[in-house]
Amino acid sequence: xxxxxxxxxxHAAYGASKVLHGIDFLVEEGGVTCLLGxxxxxxxxxxxxxxxxxxxxGEIHFAGARIDGRATEDIARAGIAHVPDGRGTxxxxxxxxxxxxxxxxxxxRAFREDLAHxxxxxxxxxxxxxxxxxxxxxxxxxxxAIGRALLLRPRLLLLDEPSFGLAPLIVEEVFDILxxxxxxxxxxxxxxxxxxxxxxxxxxxAYLLETGRMVMAGSAADLASNEAVRRSYLxx
Amino acid sequence: MIGLLxxxxxxxxxxxxYASVALALxxxxxxxxxxxxxxxxxxxxxxxxxxxxxxxxxxxWGAFLATVVISFVMGAVIQIVLMRPxxxxxxxxxxxxxxxxxxxxxxxxxxxxxxxxxxxxxxFEASRPLLGGxxxxxxxxxxxxTLVVLAAVYLFFRHTKLGLAMRAAAFxxxxxxxxxxxxGHMLALGWGLxxxxxxxxxxxxxxxVFLDPNMMAGILLYAFAGALLGGIDNxxxxxxxxxxxxxxxxxxxxxxxxxxxxxxxALFTIVAVLxxxxxxxxxxxxxxxx
Ligand SMILES: Nc1ncnc2c1ncn2[C@@H]1O[C@H](COP(=O)(O)OP(=O)(O)OP(=O)(O)O)[C@@H](O)[C@H]1O
Ligand SMILES: [Mg+2]
Numbered sequence: 190x191x192x193x194x195x196x197x198x199x200h201a202a203y204g205a206s207k208v209l210h211g212i213d214f215l216v217e218e219g220g221v222t223c224l225l226g227x228x229x230x231x232x233x234x235x236x237x238x239x240x241x242x243x244x245x246x247g248e249i250h251f252a253g254a255r256i257d258g259r260a261t262e263d264i265a266r267a268g269i270a271h272v273p274d275g276r277g278t279x280x281x282x283x284x285x286x287x288x289x290x291x292x293x294x295x296x297x298r299a300f301r302e303d304l305a306h307x308x309x310x311x312x313x314x315x316x317x318x319x320x321x322x323x324x325x326x327x328x329x330x331x332x333x334a335i336g337r338a339l340l341l342r343p344r345l346l347l348l349d350e351p352s353f354g355l356a357p358l359i360v361e362e363v364f365d366i367l368x369x370x371x372x373x374x375x376x377x378x379x380x381x382x383x384x385x386x387x388x389x390x391x392x393x394x395a396y397l398l399e400t401g402r403m404v405m406a407g408s409a410a411d412l413a414s415n416e417a418v419r420r421s422y423l424x425x
Numbered sequence: 426m427i428g429l430l431x432x433x434x435x436x437x438x439x440x441x442x443y444a445s446v447a448l449a450l451x452x453x454x455x456x457x458x459x460x461x462x463x464x465x466x467x468x469x470x471x472x473x474x475x476x477x478x479x480x481x482x483x484x485x486w487g488a489f490l491a492t493v494v495i496s497f498v499m500g501a502v503i504q505i506v507l508m509r510p511x512x513x514x515x516x517x518x519x520x521x522x523x524x525x526x527x528x529x530x531x532x533x534x535x536x537x538x539x540x541x542x543x544x545x546x547x548x549f550e551a552s553r554p555l556l557g558g559x560x561x562x563x564x565x566x567x568x569x570x571t572l573v574v575l576a577a578v579y580l581f582f583r584h585t586k587l588g589l590a591m592r593a594a595a596f597x598x599x600x601x602x603x604x605x606x607x608x609g610h611m612l613a614l615g616w617g618l619x620x621x622x623x624x625x626x627x628x629x630x631x632x633x634v635f636l637d638p639n640m641m642a643g644i645l646l647y648a649f650a651g652a653l654l655g656g657i658d659n660x661x662x663x664x665x666x667x668x669x670x671x672x673x674x675x676x677x678x679x680x681x682x683x684x685x686x687x688x689x690x691a692l693f694t695i696v697a698v699l700x701x702x703x704x705x706x707x708x709x710x711x712x713x714x715x
Contacts, residue, residue, distance in 0.1 A: 240603065242599070242602075261602040261603065262602045262605050262606060262607050262608070265602065265603055265604060265605040266605045270603075270604075271603045273599070273600070273603060277597070277599065277600035277603060278600070279593055279596055279597050279600060280597075281592075281596050282589075282592070282593065286589055286593075289589060290589065290590070290600075290601070290604050290606070291604055293590055293604050293605050293606055294605040297586070337604065341604060341605065
C-alpha cells in the first residue's frame with residue numbers, strides 16, 4: 190500500500206518542554222495504523238504535531254506535500270480530520286450544527302448526501318439532531334465527533350483515544366464502526382489508544398511510543414505477539 | 426394610564442439603542458471574554474464620520490451605508506492590529522487595552538471633530554407626531570431601523586454558514602480550526618459587525634441626544650446593564666435586557682428617582698444583577714454530561 194502520511198525526525202515541544210524527540214512513522218493509504226503508549230508518552234502530542242497545533246521541527250509529508258509548519262485550518266482543508274483528545278464537541282451548539290461545522294469546507298449539496306452516510310453509521314445522531322450537543326452522553330459525543338470528522342470527507346482520520354471514558358460495550362460499538370468505516374470507505378485511519386487490545390485488533394500497522402521516542406514499529410500482529418508489549422500494554 | 430403607556434413606549438425606543446449596543450458587547454464578549462469598554466466611543470466616532478459625509482454633500486442614506494461599511498472595516502482592523510496580538514495576554518493587560526482604546530477614540534474624536542455639541546440630522550420627518558402624539562416620526566423610524574438590523578443579525582447568525590462558523594469560532598477556536606474554519610478571520614468579522622451595530626445605534630440616537638465626543642458614555646452604561654440583565658453570554662437575552670433597561674430607565678425616571686438620577690438606575694441594575702443573578706435572566710447555564 191502507498192504511504193499517505195510520513196513523519197521523519199519529528200520533534201515537538203510545548204514552550205521549553207520537549208515532548209517528541211525525533212520520531213519516524215508512516216500511515217499507509219487505506220489502512221488503519223495505531224499508536225500505542227502509556228500515559229504521557231506523547232501520543233496526543235504526535236497527533237497535534239500532524240495537525241499543526243504544537244511547535245514542531247522535522248518533516249511531515251501528507252499525500253506528497255510537506256505539511257509541517259502549516260496552519261491547522263489549512264491542514265484540515267488538505268484532508269486531515271482530527272477527532273481530538275476530549276472529543277472537541279461544540280457544547281453550546283446543536284448536534285446538527287456540530288455536523289454542519291464538520292462539513293464547513295464542503296459545498297452545501299454534498300453535506301446532505303454525506304449526512305446520510307453518517308446516519309448510516311450512527312443512527313442515534315439522527316434522533317438527537319436538534320439537541321444541544323453538551324447534553325449527549327460520552328458515547329454519543331464520541332460518535333458525533335467521528336461523524337463531524339467524516340463530514341470533512343478527509344483522506345486521513347486521526348483519532349485520539351476514542352475509547353476514553355466510555356463503557357466497554359460502547360467502546361466495542363465505536364471500534365466496530367471504525368472498522369466498517371475503514372473497510373467500506375477505504376478510509377485511512379491513525380488511531381491513538383491506551384486500550385491496546387482493541388486498537389491492535391482493527392489495525393494493520395502499529396507503533397509503540399515511550400516518553401517521546403518510538404521504541405517499536407511493525408505489523409499489528411507482530412506487536413500483539415511481542416512478549417514485552419503483551420506484558421506492559423495488553424495485560425496477559 | 427396614558428402617561429404610563431407613553432413612558433413604556435419611549436422606553437422601548439431608547440431600549441432599542443441599548444439593545445443594539447448590548448448585542449455588540451455580547452458579540453465581543455463571547456469571543457474574547459472581555460467587555461469592550463470602547464464600544465461606545467467607537468460608535469460615537471462612526472457617528473461623526475456619518476456627519477462629515479452628510480456635510481460633504483452625501484444624501485442621508487448614502488452616508489448611512491458608507492458609515493456602516495467604514496465602521497465594519499474599522500472594527501475588523503482594530504481586531505487584527507490590536508486584539509490579535511493580545512489573544513493570550515493576561516486579563517489586566519487586556520482590560521488595559523480596552524480602556525486605552527476608549528481613551529484614544531474619545532480624544533481622537535474630540536481632536537478631529539472638536540468637543541462642541543453638534544446637531545445630527547434625522548432621515549425621518551421631524552414635525553408630525555404619530556400615534557396620537559406618543560411617538561415622533563424619528564422615534565418610530567429609528568426603532569424600525571434598529572429592529573431591522575437586529576433581525577438581520579439574528580438571521581445571519583442562525584441561518585447562514587458564515588454565521589454558524591463565527592459562533593463556533595467564538596465558542597471553541599481549537600475545534601473550529603480542526604474543521605477548517607479560519608478563526609482569525611471570524612474574530613475580525615465579529616469585531617466588524619459589532620462596530621457596525623454601534624454605528625447604527627449612534628446614528629439613530631444622535632438626533633435625539635445631540636452629538637458630542639461623550640455621547641455614548643451613558644448609553645454604554647445602560648447597554649452594559651442590559652447585557653448583564655439578559656446574560657452577558659446570551660445575544661438574545663442581551664437584546665431583551667437592552668429593551669428592558671430602556672423601559673426601567675424611563676419608568677424609574679418618571680415615577681421613582683426623577684430624570685436627574687436616571688443613570689444611577691443603570692448602576693443599580695448592574696449591581697442587582699451581579700448580586701442576585703450573576704448569569705443574568707437568560708444567562709447560558711451550560712448543560713454538560715461527561
Ligand atoms: N499543553 C501542554 N503544555 C505543556 N505540556 C504538555 C501539554 N500537553 C501535554 N504536555 C506534556 O507532554 C507530555 C506528553 O503528553 P501527551 O498528552 O502527548 O501524552 P499522551 O501520550 O497523549 O498521554 P495520555 O495517555 O495521558 O493522553 C506529558 O509529559 C505532558 O505533561
Ligand atoms: Mg493523550
